[in-house]
Amino acid sequence: MTRTGPNFDIETDAGRWIRHPIAGSDEAGRGPLAGPVVAAAVVLDPTRLPYGIDDSKKLSQKRLEEAYAEITAHALGYAVAMVSAADIDRINIRQATLQAMREAVLALPRFPGLVLFDGRDVPPGLPCKGRAIIQGDAKSLSIAAASIIAKVRRDLHMKELATRFPGYGFETHAGYGTAFHLKAIAELGPTTEHRMTFAPLKPRPVPAPAPAQIDLFERLGS
Known part of the structure; x- marks a missing residue:
């Protein structure tokens, strides 16, 4: 029977030339209008791989x-890092995602020899080698495991935010721009956990008046 979904082949091949453990890293929460972006890094135990995950x-x-419980129980090490909505607004979501991934790797109990990252970018400032894999969560078991950890931990965090900011439905949509969420923002206004650089929260620039309008305003003011 052919196994579908992510596997451990990339890690096994890399292990032939990397002596230290190999980690996977992924994020959750790039697209929501509210809440942090969360990244996880995990080193799986090759003798107790959590197959059946995706x-x-x-x-x-x-x-x-179920997968989160299995992964965290048997992994050789894992870590989670968050970058706040305020910092996302300050440095942009791409840089915030790379920062969260780097911080998660640095928080591992033991530095790996190689980290496999989902996406196109390897964060700067790593203490080890890094490799970016497009759609890595569909190819690498370590990246898929990291995506699960990041997703579950972010969802839990958004449920905590829901108790601090009732009425927005963070516990159900996790900060994404659902119709309910947009309606709540319109009625209650944004919170400190909203990303003010994200549309539709970002103020639209007021277009400059056309030359004819400027001339009219000048004549009206004279």
């Missing part, structure tokens, strides 16, 4: 929680 976006809530 990209976190493809799993049911029940399976997510």
